[in-house]
Amino acid sequence: MTSSGGKTVREPALAGVGASRDGTPRGRQLAKPLPAEGEGGLFTQSWFPICLSSDVGKGEVKGYGFLDGRVIVFRGDDGVARVTSAYCPHVGADLSVGNVVGNNIRCAFHHWEYGGDGACVKTGVGDPPPPRASLFKFPSQEKFGIVWAYNGYDPHYDLPDFPYPDADLEFRTLAIDALMPVDPWVLCANTPDFQHIRALHGVHFDRDPVDEVEWTDHSMMYNFSGSHKQGEEIDNRVGIFGTSLYYQHTLFNGKWFGFLSPFGLPEPGKSKAYMVVAVRKDMGTPEEAQAFIDFVVDLETQIVMEDVMVMQTIRFAPANLTKSDNALSKFFSYVRNFPRAHPSAGFIA
Ligand code: FES
Numbered sequence: 001m002t003s004s005g006g007k008t009v010r011e012p013a014l015a016g017v018g019a020s021r022d023g024t025p026r027g028r029q030l031a032k033p034l035p036a037e038g039e040g041g042l043f044t045q046s047w048f049p050i051c052l053s054s055d056v057g058k059g060e061v062k063g064y065g066f067l068d069g070r071v072i073v074f075r076g077d078d079g080v081a082r083v084t085s086a087y088c089p090h091v092g093a094d095l096s097v098g099n100v101v102g103n104n105i106r107c108a109f110h111h112w113e114y115g116g117d118g119a120c121v122k123t124g125v126g127d128p129p130p131p132r133a134s135l136f137k138f139p140s141q142e143k144f145g146i147v148w149a150y151n152g153y154d155p156h157y158d159l160p161d162f163p164y165p166d167a168d169l170e171f172r173t174l175a176i177d178a179l180m181p182v183d184p185w186v187l188c189a190n191t192p193d194f195q196h197i198r199a200l201h202g203v204h205f206d207r208d209p210v211d212e213v214e215w216t217d218h219s220m221m222y223n224f225s226g227s228h229k230q231g232e233e234i235d236n237r238v239g240i241f242g243t244s245l246y247y248q249h250t251l252f253n254g255k256w257f258g259f260l261s262p263f264g265l266p267e268p269g270k271s272k273a274y275m276v277v278a279v280r281k282d283m284g285t286p287e288e289a290q291a292f293i294d295f296v297v298d299l300e301t302q303i304v305m306e307d308v309m310v311m312q313t314i315r316f317a318p319a320n321l322t323k324s325d326n327a328l329s330k331f332f333s334y335v336r337n338f339p340r341a342h343p344s345a346g347f348i349a
């Protein structure tokens with residue numbers, strides 16, 4: 001059994017015809033399966049992007065697919081964006097067509113109101129709210145122009161920072177409309193995949209970083225210097241946080257930029273990609289900073305497009321790895337061992 005995006009793929013015992021050089025049967029066999037998101041009803045416990053901060057203004061509510069269900073993001077008078085399950089625990093109306101009242105969300109149907117912690121604070125006709133009438137409130141935060149939700153109760157890691165204070169940086173955050181037909185962790189597996197960085201992206205490493213990757217239970221990071229296809233000098237720090245965030249900062253021909261690619265999980269087997277570019281405000285005039293952001297968006301879009309044509313068509317099933325895949329192989333263990341849970345299961349579907 002192998003996992004391909006959100007789908008579990010069962011392969012015939014002897015897939016394909018023929019034999020390898022040592023005479024053993026050939027086929028795309030994976031020794032240890034990699035669980036797809038949603039497999040066994042569980043999802044990795046990561047911070048996932050839900051929407052752009054600018055998508056939900058003060059007093060607004062919007063609905064989004066998340067995990068195997070639906071959530072709302074609403075922003076009250078206090079300016080805080082909250083993420084909760086979408087379906088009203090009275091008789092199930094979708095709260096995305098409700099209204100924000102103060103810092104509460106009010107259901108459109110019978111006007112029950114839910115507070116920021118998800119508990120029902122009043123009904124529309126004065127009946128006391130049933131004690132169990134509550135939404136699931138996700139841990140959430142806004143960072144890099146994105147509203148994030150954590151799949152769980154208590155986040156076991158936080159989102160990373162760039163090496164400069166946010167106040168010193170100019171940011172641009174974009175959402176990519178088209179969904180990718182693979183789980184976010186499949187897209188994250190590009191970062192420890194050194195073969196593809198060389199072969200697909202044409203990057204030259206001054207020194208192979210494959211054995212210099214720093215691992216934690218929620219991240220992997222490495223540094224490398226080298227050159228891009230056209231010979232531009234690059235000095236990079238790149239990594240993955242959780243199973244949903246690509247992190248990078250780079251000196252590109254001596255100029256610093258930061259780049260993130262967060263991947264949302266709007267349904268099992270699908271990813272919604274975002275791009276965050278950061279440049280230093282003191283790099284020049286505001287116009288120069290915007291021009292450099294334009295340049296980085298173009299550069300990263302070209303690189304991402306090289307991955308996209310593969311990721312849109314792949315049946316992800318690692319089978320035969322070589323020594324250059326050491327970090328990729330470790331990443332598969334990281335994904336297998338990543339904490340999984342689904343505490344909102346009884347609320348969001
Ligand atoms: S369905 Fe929401 S208040 Fe009745």
Ligand SMILES: [Fe+2]
Nearest residue numbers: 190196201307
């Ligand atoms: Fe890539």
